[in-house]
Amino acid sequence: SQQGEEDPQALSIQEGENATMNCSYKTSINNLQWYRQNSGRGLVHLILIRSNEREKHSGRLRVTLDTSKKSSSLLITASRAADTASYFCAAAGSNYKLTFGKGTLLTVNP
């Protein structure tokens, strides 16, 4: 299994601070994706980074990918209370099927 594993499992920060979440996976990938899930809702796609990319930005999101270490990180800058959610990484293998990690629960305190 090339399951992603997020770290930390839970993160609590103050509004305005940056939040960093890490993800590790086991086998080679075509791309790695990050999703957000508000409590009791479905997942929403945030950002995708391909295996030949090292860094990608989208608004306040910054994703890095280190294929040699089989790891990725998601940075949310200047966090807001509305960023409170669970964040999942998902590894897309050779057949582009996604395998999800256990997620990081981010709490942003106002």
Added chain:
Amino acid sequence: EADIYQTPRYLVIGTGKKITLECSQTMGHDKMYWYQQDPGMELHLIHYSYGVNSTEKGDLSSESTVSRIRTEHFPLTLESARPSHTSQYLCASSLSGTNTGELFFGEGSRLTVL
């Protein structure tokens, strides 16, 4: 915003009942998926379909069944529900032809079996 809909959002039923969770998408996606997610846990793929009349079992064994008679519709059925089936079920679909694997999710169906 993704055009993928799941009904019901919440369902509480007794043991032994037959249930069908509905999932429909209006984006014309060929690929559709069912994931099972317990609270605070990761998602597990239980079924997927790459087109009409195509269904496959996922990574997590499930007693549920699925059908894909129409492109837009991918219902999941439990013939005889048990308390161990209590979970959230998430339906998703993905674009055809781009091969990025990006998924669009419905809001989920939370099933409680008493």
